[in-house]
Amino acid sequence: MKINIIGAGMAGLLAANMLRRHEVEVSERNTTLPKNHTALLRFRSGAVSDATGIPFEKVTVRKGLWDGERVINTPTIAHLNRYSAMVTDNELHDRSILNLESAVRWVAPRDFIELMARNVRLEFGKTVDRPRMDHPVISTMPMPAMMKIVGWKDIPAFQFKPVWTIKAKITAPKSHICQTLYNTEEMEWYRATIHGDDLTLEFMHQPCWEDEPNNAEIIAAHAVFRFFNEHKPTDYTERLGIKVENVSINKMAIGKIMPINDTLRKEFMAYLTEKWNIFSLGRFATWRNILLDDVVQDVKRIEAMMHGAGAYDRRLMVS
Numbered sequence: 001m002k003i004n005i006i007g008a009g010m011a012g013l014l015a016a017n018m019l020r021r022h023e024v025e026v027s028e029r030n031t032t033l034p035k036n037h038t039a040l041l042r043f044r045s046g047a048v049s050d051a052t053g054i055p056f057e058k059v060t061v062r063k064g065l066w067d068g069e070r071v072i073n074t075p076t077i078a079h080l081n082r083y084s085a086m087v088t089d090n091e092l093h094d095r096s097i098l099n100l101e102s103a104v105r106w107v108a109p110r111d112f113i114e115l116m117a118r119n120v121r122l123e124f125g126k127t128v129d130r131p132r133m134d135h136p137v138i139s140t141m142p143m144p145a146m147m148k149i150v151g152w153k154d155i156p157a158f159q160f161k162p163v164w165t166i167k168a169k170i171t172a173p174k175s176h177i178c179q180t181l182y183n184t185e186e187m188e189w190y191r192a193t194i195h196g197d198d199l200t201l202e203f204m205h206q207p208c209w210e211d212e213p214n215n216a217e218i219i220a221a222h223a224v225f226r227f228f229n230e231h232k233p234t235d236y237t238e239r240l241g242i243k244v245e246n247v248s249i250n251k252m253a254i255g256k257i258m259p260i261n262d263t264l265r266k267e268f269m270a271y272l273t274e275k276w277n278i279f280s281l282g283r284f285a286t287w288r289n290i291l292l293d294d295v296v297q298d299v300k301r302i303e304a305m306m307h308g309a310g311a312y313d314r315r316l317m318v319s
């Protein structure tokens with residue numbers, strides 16, 4: 001079967017890998033591999049690794065919460081609410097910091113996106129701006145853009161927030177474990193992870209050090225000190241010789257997405273499939289905060305739908 005995939009982000013490339021037995025072509029509007037994801041990629045299971053045949057590293061992640069003074073392992077309601085307000089725009093939900101037990105995760109290799117793009121037929125610089133009916137299409141472009149293309153009336157307000165990351169290499173001390181710290185301090189990173197010599201910090205705002213925007217080296221070094229529970233970083237600089245290099249700041253434009261009406265979301269995806277033979281895949285095309293583990297399941301469902309599930313089944317499968 002011939003299948004066209006719109007978008008060479010992680011969802012599009014994952015689908016291209018999983019659907020290899022078909023004649024798959026990926027159209028990407030950028031002129032090079034977009035590499036839209038800049039945080040550490042970690043998964044709850046080995047499903048993405050199994051689906052792509054790309055080996056992942058199975059790690060135990062040690063977790064803690066920096067409360068402004070020390071690293072703690074039992075958050076209070078106040079911590080939970082501060083963290084939730086910080087990452088969800090003042091809405092209070094249960095968040096991952098509730099459970100700071102160590103957890104097993106699967107970490108993707110650094111060149112995961114390049115590896116997924118290998119042996120995939122990819123056409124760069126190709127913006128899809130109209131539906132095609134000659135064969136099935138999997139779209140990973142954001143839902144509002146697709147709504148415009150097919151002339152959907154009453155497009156709702158899609159809201160989202162950017163996420164910034166700081167990436168750096170820790171050349172000393174060496175880390176042979178994976179550690180994640182959450183943070184409830186205002187105007188700081190909300191999650192910091194050390195994995196091997198990689199440091200990743202995630203922010204809901206543009207990283208800024210004492211009114212000096214983009215002073216990423218200082219911010220990265222300070223985050224590392226938090227892992228040592230110390231207020232006077234200079235002591236540790238001398239004793240441990242902490243060195244942070246290759247620091248970069250990156251912005252993920254659609255970082256966190258705010259939900260839209262769920263019935264409308266499903267209705268639009270069902271309409272796209274029934275009327276245009278277009279299947280929605282990935283975080284932005286289905287407008288829900290999912291991880292790639294969930295995308296693996298969705299690719300399997302889409303393939304089943306392409307193999308002739310009737311309209312009734314298609315409706316049931318759109319979720």
Ligand SMILES: Cc1cc2nc3c(=O)[nH]c(=O)nc-3n(C[C@H](O)[C@H](O)[C@H](O)COP(=O)(O)OP(=O)(O)OC[C@H]3O[C@@H](n4cnc5c(N)ncnc54)[C@H](O)[C@@H]3O)c2cc1C
Binds near residue numbers: 009027029037127290
């Ligand atoms: C801080 C942070 C941490 C995260 N951590 C994880 C994690 O650990 N594990 C995980 O699974 N997920 C994680 N995610 C989520 C993950 O980053 C996203 O789910 C993923 O990047 C979305 O990929 P995508 O392929 O769906 O969309 P995109 O990356 O946006 O890909 C869509 C592609 O379509 C192209 N496109 C758009 N319109 C057109 C058009 N008209 N014609 C042609 N091409 C077009 C775009 O150029 C783009 O390349 C995290 C997200 C954030 C913000």
